[in-house]
Amino acid sequence: MRRSFALRFHAVLALLAMMVATGVVLSMPEASAATGSATGYATQNGGTTGGAGGQTVRATTGTAIHEALCGRASESTPIIIEVEGTINHGNTSKVSGDSCNTADDVIELKQISNVTIVGVGSGAVFDQIGIHIREANNIIIQNVTVRNVKKSGSPTSNGGDAIGMESDVRNVWADHLTLEASGGEDEGFDGLFDMKNNTQYVTLSYSILRNSGRGGLVGSSESDRSNGFVTYHHNLYENIDSRTPLLRGGIGHVYNNHFANIHESGINSRAGARARVDNNYFEDSKDVLGTFYTDEAGYWQVNGNIFDNVTWSSPGDETNPAGPDPESNTTVDIPYSYSLDDASCVPSVVSETAGANNGMRESDGNCSPQNPDPNDPDPNDPDPNDPDPNDPDPNDPVGTNLSLGAGSDGSSKAGGTSYGNVRDGDMSTYWSPSGSTGSISIKWDSATTVSRVNIREASGSEGSIGSWRLVDADTRTVLTSGSGAGVITFPSTSLRKITLEITSSTGTPRIAEYETYAG
Incomplete structure (x- = not known):
């Protein structure tokens, strides 16, 4: 010893x-x-x-x-x-x-x-x-x-x-x-x-x-x-x-x-x-x-x-x-x-x-x-009291958006929209189903661990998504279900394709970004 x-x-x-x-x-x-x-x-x-x-x-x-x-x-x-x-x-x-x-x-x-x-x-x-x-x-x-x-x-x-x-x-x-x-x-x-x-x-x-x-x-x-x-x-x-x-x-x-x-x-x-x-x-x-x-x-x-x-x-x-x-x-x-x-x-x-x-x-x-503020104790740390909209929301997912660089497909798409629009990082583009319900998926070439999803609706369509299910497309296992857009959490899962199934809506949903995160 x-x-x-x-x-x-x-x-x-x-x-x-x-x-x-x-x-x-x-x-x-x-x-x-x-x-x-x-x-x-x-x-x-x-x-x-x-x-x-x-x-x-x-x-x-x-x-x-x-x-x-x-x-x-x-x-x-x-x-x-x-x-x-x-x-x-x-x-x-x-x-x-x-x-x-x-x-x-x-x-x-x-x-x-x-x-x-x-x-x-x-x-x-x-x-x-x-x-x-x-x-x-x-x-x-x-x-x-x-x-x-x-x-x-x-x-x-x-x-x-x-x-x-x-x-x-x-x-x-x-x-x-x-x-x-x-x-x-x-x-x-x-x-x-x-x-x-x-x-x-x-x-x-x-x-x-x-x-x-x-x-x-x-x-x-x-x-x-x-x-x-x-x-x-x-x-x-x-x-x-x-x-x-x-x-x-x-x-x-x-x-x-x-x-x-x-x-x-x-x-x-x-x-x-x-x-x-x-x-x-x-x-x-x-x-x-x-x-x-x-x-x-x-x-x-x-x-x-x-x-x-x-x-x-x-x-x-x-x-x-x-x-x-x-x-x-x-x-x-x-x-x-x-x-x-x-x-x-x-x-x-x-x-x-x-x-x-x-x-x-x-x-x-x-x-x-x-001039920089000499009294700032560590200017790289976000000020918890700072209302600056550039500061990350503590409820937002943390880490790399795994959808960027991934693939995507879906059940249908309305004219002028694209499956790829949900993973391009651009809030001005979006996907819509051809009707009031439909599904959209993010997919990878190899198994990828995901535990959090952020569904972001296009401007002017907020609140249109009603009920939904999040499904492991490989096994058809329902990971979680709910209503409305926003951050969705579920037990960490290794999968190759994750599908959002919109089962009801108040109009035609418009999803600008379908973000996926490991944590």
Whole structure:
């Protein structure tokens, strides 16, 4: 017994020595330097809180960041990593552990959740080192600079992306960042802020993206349409060739951004994407909105923007600029609340708020930057007394909506509606049966554990659903029954298909979203 204890004690001492040597400093849970609460689409799908409530760790090397991730009890244990100094290839190495999956020469946030990385002190600079987020959820990156990440030449990191997200990523809030390159693809650089392969519920706010050939994309190809629900607000895009951003499929909300010196094309909505573009300021730029370099159309809704010295190309087979007099060709409903600064003040507001080490200020929606509240004990934690509608309802399901990316079918569908509309994350689309009753199902290729369902009715049809039964379609077992829409709970069940059978209604039901959750 004594020998076992001694071995464990010496092992702990060795781990602590290694963490100190690599630049990790542990502290008790305390107020983080992170400020504010997530905005935009990052507030949806259960919200984005990062490492709130977890231990705070100070890191001065990339290896130390990996050590902090690997030192957690599990891959989902909350942690706040405060970063100070320069992170580079010389101090960023792979670390192994049960709660991490890291690699050399890149900050790897892979197969993890509930993490905040925030720059503190004199600032955090990721120099030629990219941040890679993969198979992860509930991530906050705040108040850091990422610069000169290359995909070719030497050294290389993260495929040339400053921040790259791919493969089943959910709920990321990137805030008060400076993302910059020193040229385009010919010089070895790629995107500054990229999302691929089923990445959803992301917000980029109060950030500077500059001096790059490519600002960022949503979707790796015309067929990669599994991404979306991305908000871009109060950012500066400056001296960039294209992709500010490029949207392939999905929904993007672009508001109160300042675009300056965009050389080739700006917001490129294509392959069925829909962009809502509100109160932005575009100046000294070319083709700042439209569908470019493809014949697969995208769509946009425009409101309150200012176009100052913007030039437009003539339409062609693969060129469909929105200007010179941009008009909406779709509508996009936004599910969260937000305040719009007038477009005329956007350049000054963004100048005073955006970027790392710029005071972490935010706009109040009235063209007036506000300092963060120094008395906030932990601004990442939701205030239980805050009536802000962006705060998640405590009765709402928590976790990933399993219906996104699943399949769906039903007994019938009314004209103009679709089974797929109940799993697209868009409250403006819906399914209706061909009569007053019918069934709709969510299905997966393999057995999936579900214990909670949220039935959300389309606007104007609330209260139309009468009685219903929720059925395991594989066994025909009735999981539960009731009446009305809303959250439905039942014992955790592994199944491949779950069916909502509407047995009575007060009219024609219109189901906008049929959400499913493991817990």
